[in-house]
Amino acid sequence: GVAIGGGGTFILKGGSIKDNESSNRAGVSVEGSGSANQGTFKMESGEISANKATCFGGGIYVGEYGKANILGGTIKGNIAAQSTYKSPAEDVGGGGICIMGGTVNFTNGTIEENIIHEVEKNCGAGVFIGAKGTFTMSGGTIKNCKTKAKDNKPSRGIGVYVAGGTDDTKGTFTMTGGTIENCKLRSGHTAEGGGVYVSANSIFKMHGGTIKNNESSTGKGVYVQGSPGGMGSQDGYFVMGGEACVGLWGTKGTLTDGNDVYLGRNLDIGSLVTIEIDRDKPITKSNVACITPRNYATSETVLMMSDSSAIGAHVNKFTVTPQESSGKTLYWAVDDQGKLMRIVDGDKYPAKAWKALKDAVSVAGGEPITIKGTIQARNSTDNRGVITISSNITIKGSDTATDILNANRDFLGSSAHRIFDISSGAKLTLENLTLTGGKGPAGASGGGIYVGSGGTVSLKHCSIKNCNADLGGAIGCFQGTVDMVNCALTGNTADKSGGAVYAKGGSASLKSKVTIDGGSIGGTNMGEPNNAVGAGSDDGGGGIYAAAHSQVTLKGNAKITGNTATGKGGGIYLSGYEAQFTMDGSAAVTPSTGSEVTTAGKNDVYFVVGSRIDLGGSFAPQDTIAARITFSAYSQNTQVLRGSTESISDHYTRFTVTPQTSPAQEWKLNSDG
Secondary structure, three states: OEEEOOOOEEEEOOOEEEOOEEEEOOOEEEOOOEOOEOEEEEEOOOEEEOOEEEEEOOOEEEOOOEEEEEOOOEEEOOEEOOOOEOOOOEOEEOOOEEEOOOEEEEOOOEEEOOEEEOOOOEEOOOEEEOOOOEEEEOOOEEEOOEEEOOOOOOEEOOOEEEOOOOOOOOOEEEEEEEEEEOOEOOOOOOEEOOOEEEOOOOEEEEEEEEEEOOOOOEOOOEEEOOOOOOOOOOOOEEEEOOOOEEOOEOHHHOEOOOOOEEEOEOOOOOOEOOEEEOOOOOOOOOOOEEEEEOOOOOOOEOEEOOOHHHHHHOHHHEEEOOEEEOOEEEOEEEOOOOEEEEEEEOOOOHHHHHHHHHHHHHHOOOOOEEEEOEEEOOOOHHHOOOEEEOOOEEEEOOOOOOOEEEOOHHHHHHHOOOOEEEOOOOEEEEEOOEEEOOEOOOOOEOOOEEEOOOOEEEEEOOEEEOOEEEEOOOEEEEOOEEEEEEEEEEOOEEEEEOOOEEEEOOEOOEOEEEEEEEEEEEOOOOOOOOEEOOOOOOOEOOOEEEOOOEEEEEEOOOEEEOOEEOOEOOOEEEOOOOOEEEEOOOOEEEOOOHHHOOOOOEOOEEEOOOOEEEEOOOOOOOOOOOEEEEEOOOOOOOOOEEOOHHHHHHHHHHEEEOOEEOOEEOOEOOOOO
16 A cells, blocks of 8 residues: 655545555555654544455554554554464464554544454454554554454454563553453454453553453453563563553442453463552552452462552452352452452342352362451352351451341241351351351250361451350350450340350360450440340350350450340359369459349359369459359358469459358358459
């Protein structure tokens, strides 16, 4: 069509350049012989269409020292990559524009319906940016570009392809405006990078514009290749900032057109490619990209920023494509350090969040799971049921007020279930969560959590409320371990014993151990007290029931407050048979007050002979009374307190005794405890 050499200038203000054919440079060729002798092409209007190149540059070819400014007009229906280039095959394409070392500025107009044939290594139906090539897009549209059947070889970068080079010859694409849309592969074909393909050793800086509604097998919006390995090989470099946006976004930050950003893997070091957030041109939009990583792991970094302290302000603008694994859908997000994290988001997909949590737990392999919003069991079979913990795993939220696991017992009725069942040898760590609405099986313990023999649960800054079981409304522990730090157990009920916690060991060597460091069991406000409603002779423990061979430790500023039992021991029931209760720090079983100040079953400690209350080495109660004790049998010389002689003599007056009713008799502890 038109050839522009060094020092030459051609301006297209109207008319058309069309239906030309050549092995390369079919429509317009722009080249030069040096930086001081450039060829220049300026397109203000008109049309470049239906030109056909065997290999490169169907519409426009810009070689080294060539320069093109596209200010308007249409580049349409041009074809490249009709034949494989060289042997072994090298990248070939550029249906609309091919830039081989030159520079193109695209400010307005359209590049549309351009085509690459599916030969070996076909690339860039819209724009092909070769080594040393520079393409700057500040406006205009690249749209409806496509692949065409030939040898059915995979395609790359249907909209724009950025080729790699050395440090000095990288292809570079800078986008500050405009749109890349509706670039698609042929049905039945495979392609990477529907909108843009960023090769290893190439650069894509996106500071504005939109990439949307493109289609490909992988990376519908953007595909970023990792280093294939070898000397001097680097990952594709993708930067986002300003008003850049990949994909169309709906409510709740949901990607609606599937235009994701695929991050490949560096074959030298095995890590993922990353997206760099521009520190000097920070992202302004609330949703900018959905990341599909080559591999999913919490150790993988996907976002970087030169000012690492500022990255947390941007991570919520990115989402992550769910992972499909063995028929299960696993959800991921980006944490404040730019790394992948497992997530279950009750805000985004409330109707299937419980199933998502069960699936995540079943395959987590020790990787932590982050909870966002309310995860609620539903009335469908696959979206309810106890969550079994069979390995070591951490599940965490950020705020107990908003991040909630709700087993929904009031709604599920006969299908109600507890929340967690911890198997032998497994450890569950829970952080910053509320657990509610759990119900244990008939005759069993643990409405919220059951800890089996050899199992462990560690709770930090958690709340368990409104759970129910026959034994241990919130937690049932049999030969297991429970550790709580600054937690609140409120409003739980046991139909028999242990309104909040029920602990039982198997023998002197197989004990249940419950440690409560800070926090509260119960409370005095409406809905806070825990309650054990069993009226049998051995029922009770509104707050805690310490059955045979159990060790319960209350330390720090932990408080057992306001709990009640229809039977015995509103605060804690010590059943004898090596039931051991240790108090340390400023811990207290806060006595009832007013008309119930001496009433059995009102937050008192019920003491069966054979039990023991140990005073820890740091026991220093701040309350006037540390506990009120009710005895199964009142007898002089019963040893109640254990610990150092000094500690007992210093603190025995902090323990009061519920008066004996038959015969009526006042009791107290002496200085020996």
